[in-house]
Amino acid sequence: xxxxxxxxxxxxxxxxRLSDNPALTAAVKRxxxxxPVFIWSPNEHGSWAPGGASKWWLHHSLSGLGKAFxxxxxxxxxxxxxxxKTILELVKKTSADFVVWNRLYxxxxxxxxxxxxxxxxxxxxxxxxxxxSLLLEPWENMNQSGKPYKVFTPFWKSLVQELKPQKPLxxxxxxxxxxxxxxxxxxxxxLSLLPKLDWDEGFYEYWTPGEExxxxxxxxxxxxxxxxxxxxxxxxxxxxxxxxxPHLHFxxxxxxxxxxxxxxxxxxxxxxKSGVETFLREIGWREFAHHLLFHFPExxxxxxxxxxxxxxxxxxxxxxxxxxxxxxxxxxxDAGMRELWHTGWMHNRVRMxxxxxxxxxxxxxxxxxxxxxxxxxxxxxxxxxxxxxxWTAGCGADAAPYFRVFNPILQGEKFDPNGDYVRKWCPELExxxxxxxxxxxxxxxxxxxxxxxxxxxxxxxxxxxxxRARRTALEAYDEIKDKKAA
Ligand SMILES: Cc1cc2nc3c(=O)[nH]c(=O)nc-3n(C[C@H](O)[C@H](O)[C@H](O)COP(=O)(O)OP(=O)(O)OC[C@H]3O[C@@H](n4cnc5c(N)ncnc54)[C@H](O)[C@@H]3O)c2cc1C
Numbered sequence: 001x002x003x004x005x006x007x008x009x010x011x012x013x014x015x016x017r018l019s020d021n022p023a024l025t026a027a028v029k030r031x032x033x034x035x036p037v038f039i040w041s042p043n044e045h046g047s048w049a050p051g052g053a054s055k056w057w058l059h060h061s062l063s064g065l066g067k068a069f070x071x072x073x074x075x076x077x078x079x080x081x082x083x084x085k086t087i088l089e090l091v092k093k094t095s096a097d098f099v100v101w102n103r104l105y106x107x108x109x110x111x112x113x114x115x116x117x118x119x120x121x122x123x124x125x126x127x128x129x130x131x132x133s134l135l136l137e138p139w140e141n142m143n144q145s146g147k148p149y150k151v152f153t154p155f156w157k158s159l160v161q162e163l164k165p166q167k168p169l170x171x172x173x174x175x176x177x178x179x180x181x182x183x184x185x186x187x188x189x190x191l192s193l194l195p196k197l198d199w200d201e202g203f204y205e206y207w208t209p210g211e212e213x214x215x216x217x218x219x220x221x222x223x224x225x226x227x228x229x230x231x232x233x234x235x236x237x238x239x240x241x242x243x244x245x246p247h248l249h250f251x252x253x254x255x256x257x258x259x260x261x262x263x264x265x266x267x268x269x270x271x272x273k274s275g276v277e278t279f280l281r282e283i284g285w286r287e288f289a290h291h292l293l294f295h296f297p298e299x300x301x302x303x304x305x306x307x308x309x310x311x312x313x314x315x316x317x318x319x320x321x322x323x324x325x326x327x328x329x330x331x332x333x334d335a336g337m338r339e340l341w342h343t344g345w346m347h348n349r350v351r352m353x354x355x356x357x358x359x360x361x362x363x364x365x366x367x368x369x370x371x372x373x374x375x376x377x378x379x380x381x382x383x384x385x386x387x388x389x390x391w392t393a394g395c396g397a398d399a400a401p402y403f404r405v406f407n408p409i410l411q412g413e414k415f416d417p418n419g420d421y422v423r424k425w426c427p428e429l430e431x432x433x434x435x436x437x438x439x440x441x442x443x444x445x446x447x448x449x450x451x452x453x454x455x456x457x458x459x460x461x462x463x464x465x466x467x468r469a470r471r472t473a474l475e476a477y478d479e480i481k482d483k484k485a486a
Contacts, residue, residue, distance in 0.1 A: 004030045004031070005031035006095070010034055011100070013101060014249065019211070021169065021171075022169065028174070035094060036074065038079070040080045050380070053377055053378045055195075060209035064210025064211060077185050078186045087099060091123070091125055093182060097125060097126055098127070099128075100127070106297075135259070152397075156288070165266065167260060206344070210252055222261060229276070236350050236415060236416060237417075244258065262276050289383035303393070311477075314363040315364065316362070319362045320358075320362075323354070332415075332416060333408055334426055337354055353406055355389060357406070362469070394477075409466065412438035436448075441462055
């Protein structure tokens with residue numbers, strides 16, 4: 001039976017997988033031949049071009065996708081240049097009559113993709129985009145007044161109600177590639193995605209980017225880990241979470257595949273506290289973050305709650321630098337920042353602690369923290385990162401109230417009770433007794449010297465005093481509250 005199209009260009013972006021890839025499946029089904037393409041165009045993301053750690057991941061993920069296509073006797077073309085011009089040129093050179101991709105939701109990408117769709121349509125080329133990365137599109141789940149949700153629980157309840165869990169799509173077989181066009185292609189190494197200095201050494205120990213790596217991470221998580229998730233998810237000293245975030249960000253696995261692996265075609269009860277259901281709620285937070293990003297695109301750099309525009313931040317480069325380097329003198333904060341630098345990832349509980357410390361104890365703008373995360377996280381994601389920072393700073397949707405200032409000592413004692421996490425990332429405190437590990441400045445001189453710790457020399461003195469910093473933060477908050485009331 002003849003097919004609807006002759007040649008389909010499949011434009012890969014952050015859907016770097018063959019299975020459950022609706023754009024790829026549609027192209028193979030509806031076109032005689034396909035041409036899979038990745039276009040490197042970092043300048044099209046406004047001020048959010050991929051950061052250093054993301055580029056590392058992208059390099060390895062593209063390499064994996066290239067190999068997966070090669071096993072199907074197909075080549076993933078790598079091109080560089082402005083997306084619109086590159087696609088139109090490719091269409092011309094290949095006489096492609098169909099272009100497909102899976103949708104992205106970042107403001108710059110939405111704008112660009114709309115423009116490209118229009119240009120293709122005007123040239124009489126078939127063009128279609130698909131949902132390859134969310135359970136429901138941001139516009140499919142609106143509140144009863146037809147407006148976007150700003151509170152998570154009703155958003156999630158309604159999403160679960162609306163959703164019809166479906167079987168993920170299999171990777172298509174029988175792919176026929178169209179003739180390779182006479183166009184300048186790139187080798188992966190030409191894109192220079194890997195860092196010049198070797199700060200990525202630690203990444204190799206922790207991560208296996210690519211579709212197979214994502215599938216392996218789900219298999220690891222599926223058994224006991226998922227069952228115990230409600231109890232262990234807040235413990236940075238244990239491997240209690242899935243570590244799926246970079247795989248999800250790059251689309252090496254879809255939320256539908258994860259759902260199906262853990263829950264089949266059932267629906268969770270939104271209020272259930274079981275491990276798997278608690279985990280699916282976190283996938284729900286990812287959906288919520290994308291919903292917010294799509295409907296409130298300005299929140300990548302501006303607070304959702306406008307009164308926070310007036311917040312009296314106390315910009316200090318040396319505070320920001322000490323925080324970035326894991327040299328604040330608060331062990332749980334320093335451990336988190338060093339884990340981030342070494343592995344490109346940080347546990348969620350610790351992300352909340354370090355973010356709260358930066359914006360409340362050090363009074364540095366949340367945007368500066370978000371930028372640092374953007375450059376150093378392998379899972380840096382505009383939707384999740386903006387939500388995470390606005391949530392912690394108290395200025396976002398359904399956010400933690402600003403006056404709830406995390407106590408980094410109590411947080412450390414509660415969530416790293418044996419000190420294993422701090423000892424791993426702050427080895428200079430390794431021998432310090434547990435009772436002082438999260439507050440070394442309170443240790444008697446003898447305990448410090450027995451542990452070989454010299455505050456100010458082997459480990460920093462605390463950058464600020466917790467109680468005083470807390471009071472100052474609350475006074476700063478009162479200033480904007482008073483302005484709002486006036
Ligand atoms: C300040 C701050 C910044 C953050 N920046 C990012 C970011 O850039 N990219 C990112 O993917 N996540 C971010 N998060 C959310 C969260 O910390 C990570 O998704 C999580 O730590 C990833 O580890 P995991 O895959 O083991 O999570 P799991 O606990 O196994 O959760 C499974 C998946 O659910 C999603 N998820 C979990 N928690 C959240 C959350 N709070 N918000 C949105 N989605 C969530 C992620 O996709 C995650 O992979 C941030 C959180 C904070 C507080």
